[in-house]
Amino acid sequence: MPPDTPSQPPQGAARIAGEAELVARTLAGERAAFGELVERYAPQARRVARAVLGDADEADDAAQDGFLSALVKLGQYDARRPFGPWLMRIVANAATDRRRRRQVRRVEPLDPGLVGGGPRPDADAVRSELGERLRAALAELPPRRRTAVVLFDVEGYSHAEIAGMLGIPEGTVRSEVFHARRRLRALLADWKGA
Amino acid sequence: MNEERTFDHRPDPELGGVLRRALDSPRDDQAAFVARVMARYDDALAAATVPTWEVLAGWARRGIAVALLAAVVGGFVLGRALQTPEPESFDAAMAPTSGAGVAALVTATDPPDASIVFASLVEQR
Numbered sequence: 557m558p559p560d561t562p563s564q565p566p567q568g569a570a571r572i573a574g575e576a577e578l579v580a581r582t583l584a585g586e587r588a589a590f591g592e593l594v595e596r597y598a599p600q601a602r603r604v605a606r607a608v609l610g611d612a613d614e615a616d617d618a619a620q621d622g623f624l625s626a627l628v629k630l631g632q633y634d635a636r637r638p639f640g641p642w643l644m645r646i647v648a649n650a651a652t653d654r655r656r657r658r659q660v661r662r663v664e665p666l667d668p669g670l671v672g673g674g675p676r677p678d679a680d681a682v683r684s685e686l687g688e689r690l691r692a693a694l695a696e697l698p699p700r701r702r703t704a705v706v707l708f709d710v711e712g713y714s715h716a717e718i719a720g721m722l723g724i725p726e727g728t729v730r731s732e733v734f735h736a737r738r739r740l741r742a743l744l745a746d747w748k749g750a
Numbered sequence: 751m752n753e754e755r756t757f758d759h760r761p762d763p764e765l766g767g768v769l770r771r772a773l774d775s776p777r778d779d780q781a782a783f784v785a786r787v788m789a790r791y792d793d794a795l796a797a798a799t800v801p802t803w804e805v806l807a808g809w810a811r812r813g814i815a816v817a818l819l820a821a822v823v824g825g826f827v828l829g830r831a832l833q834t835p836e837p838e839s840f841d842a843a844m845a846p847t848s849g850a851g852v853a854a855l856v857t858a859t860d861p862p863d864a865s866i867v868f869a870s871l872v873e874q875r
Contacts, residue, residue: 587791587792590788591788594784594787598784602778620786620787624790686772690769705769709765712761740765741765
């Protein structure tokens with residue numbers, strides 16, 4: 557998949573049916589089927605958890621909690637609906653629970669360790685600089701706002717799906733995405749103009 | 751990327767792309783993460799699995815309780831059955847027994863006198 561397109565897998569009827577089958581096989585005790593679901597959604601779950609929490613290690617713990625929680629609740633999944641939004645709702649909840657438990661009122665810096673260490677070519681260095689600035693900008697956004705923009709622009713979910721995941725009205729999702737985009741686009745425009 | 755697109759109801763591929771790169775780490779090892787989740791899956795499965803003997807013991811406990819209940823109910827029914835006398839059959843109850851009064855009653859050509867009927871009843875007692 558090209559890097560600049562939303563990473564959410566297409567949610568056609570065939571895909572829904574395929575994932576429903578994986579869910580059914582998991583419920584029947586087939587380990588490999590659950591492994592396939594984890595493999596398919598791991599990158600997305602980790603990004604969503606990072607958007608909520610900031611810290612990469614804590615986000616991975618939350619994403620893992622999300623997968624295991626989904627496993628426990630798998631019997632409640634409606635096989636007629638896409639699996640992704642259902643799973644991401646659980647992952648976002650797991651990450652939000654962790655953030656609440658942390659009870660830190662300060663601005664949460666995104667983990668600088670998200671950027672790999674060691675020497676790198678110039679192009680990578682430039683990209684890394686933009687990445688750092690974006691992470692800093694994301695960290696300044698309220699958690700719900702940055703989660704909404706990541707789910708919309710990175711993962712490709714609809715406003716309605718995000719509303720369901722975050723438990724907020726669709727209009728609020730639109731507003732959150734709007735404000736997040738305005739901030740992030742201003743940053744990108746500055747960076748391009750520099 | 752302009753202000754108008756801020757209102758766009760479609761995902762912005764450019765913004766989405768840079769955000770994704772910002773959130774993904776070059777250090778990310780998806781295979782290691784998947785393995786970690788699956789290890790927890792195995793742990794959870796092992797913890798949830800009850801040994802066979804415990805299952806059998808559970809069945810045995812339930813079996814003993816059911817057997818005790820069945821024995822109590824069975825004993826009660828049997829006891830009641832033994833205490834109740836066998837009912838007399840209709841023919842046996844109506845069969846004539848020996849005695850002059852009865853003989854006179856069954857052999858008479860005329861309708862019986864009330865005293866004869868009374869006497870036959872008294873003799874049967």
